[in-house]
Amino acid sequence: MNNIITVKNFTKTYGTFKAVDNVSFEVESGSIFAFLGPNGAGKSTTINTLCTILDKTSGTLMIDGKEIGQNKDYIRSVIGVVFQEQTLDVKMTVEENLKMHCHFYRVAKSVINERIDFVLHLVDLTKWKKAMVNSLSGGMKRRVEIARSLLHLPKVLFLDEPTTGLDPQTRANIWDYIVKLQKEKGITIFLTTHYMDEAEISDKVAVMDYGKIIAFDHPAVLKKQYTRDKAMISSIVPEQLNDLLLQHDLTYAKENNRFIIEVNDLSKLTAIISEHQLSITDMEVRKGTLNDVFLEITGKNIRE
Numbered sequence: 001m002n003n004i005i006t007v008k009n010f011t012k013t014y015g016t017f018k019a020v021d022n023v024s025f026e027v028e029s030g031s032i033f034a035f036l037g038p039n040g041a042g043k044s045t046t047i048n049t050l051c052t053i054l055d056k057t058s059g060t061l062m063i064d065g066k067e068i069g070q071n072k073d074y075i076r077s078v079i080g081v082v083f084q085e086q087t088l089d090v091k092m093t094v095e096e097n098l099k100m101h102c103h104f105y106r107v108a109k110s111v112i113n114e115r116i117d118f119v120l121h122l123v124d125l126t127k128w129k130k131a132m133v134n135s136l137s138g139g140m141k142r143r144v145e146i147a148r149s150l151l152h153l154p155k156v157l158f159l160d161e162p163t164t165g166l167d168p169q170t171r172a173n174i175w176d177y178i179v180k181l182q183k184e185k186g187i188t189i190f191l192t193t194h195y196m197d198e199a200e201i202s203d204k205v206a207v208m209d210y211g212k213i214i215a216f217d218h219p220a221v222l223k224k225q226y227t228r229d230k231a232m233i234s235s236i237v238p239e240q241l242n243d244l245l246l247q248h249d250l251t252y253a254k255e256n257n258r259f260i261i262e263v264n265d266l267s268k269l270t271a272i273i274s275e276h277q278l279s280i281t282d283m284e285v286r287k288g289t290l291n292d293v294f295l296e297i298t299g300k301n302i303r304e
């Protein structure tokens with residue numbers, strides 16, 4: 001396994017306040033890695049330190065085999081960053097914004113035009129090259145920012161809350177481009193989000209709270225470890241269903257005539273359903289989510 005990012009015992013304090021507290025993790029080259037956590041968990045602080053914008057307090061952070069703090073120019077040459085806040089010059093065209101970034105990143109003059117066409121093609125904005133940025137929608141501006149971050153062909157793309165403030169359809173659309181970059185171009189994607197559905201697409205998710213990583217694995221593994229699927233069943237004879245659940249030793253909660261049953265043994269549940277089927281008025285099975293993982297570990301929801 002080839003790790004492009006290695007973080008060991010990273011701590012960042014602001015005065016006496018520990019924003020990130022002794023965090024260690026690794027990111028495999030070519031993978032999608034997500035930091036999931038509520039506001040203030042320490043996600044931006046970590047990403048900004050990896051991007052050489054903030055200095056660490058202690059610990060070791062490495063990208064592509066080089067230690068952050070000692071190899072700023074090299075690190076900056078192998079990373080692309082899309083910040084939480086919009087940072088385009090809206091009074092310039094898309095092309096002018098991209099050209100400015102090429103100069104900033106010292107992209108060779110002879111390849112600038114070809115590189116701009118390449119990145120605009122990646123995010124399907126070729127025909128908007130000459131458009132003023134302020135004429136674009138929020139989702140298109142985000143795509144220009146993603147294109148801009150790729151101009152110097154980085155190995156790792158950092159995205160800090162890339163879809164905050166966008167409507168659900170535009171968010172999904174941005175995700176299609178991000179996944180395409182990873183799959184087709186092999187770029188390592190490192191993102192922070194407080195949307196659990198966005199973390200679902202990652203190969204590894206680090207769940208963060210109060211500056212600590214409280215869970216770390218593939219989303220499916222975390223859900224398997226910390227959550228149970230739940231069946232919601234409504235019945236016209238709730239007393240009977242109640243008895244059946246007790247007989248089969250299933251854990252459940254009750255809301256009026258609706259039973260919320262933990263599905264840890266599917267055979268028991270199917271037995272109950274077949275025995276009680278004529279009295280069931282409604283049924284739904286809900287899979288465990290990453291929010292359930294967070295809830296199980298911390299006792300609160302991610303958005304609280």
Ligand SMILES: Nc1ncnc2c1ncn2[C@@H]1O[C@H](COP(=O)(O)OP(=O)(O)OP(=O)(O)O)[C@@H](O)[C@H]1O
Pocket residue numbers: 014017019037038039040041042043044045046
């Ligand atoms: N410059 C600073 N000075 C003091 N405290 C700070 C500073 N920057 C961040 N913090 C605090 O550090 C903690 C972590 O902040 P950080 O921005 O990293 O969290 P986050 O998980 O990215 O949340 P968000 O999604 O709101 O950006 C928060 O409690 C925040 O208030």
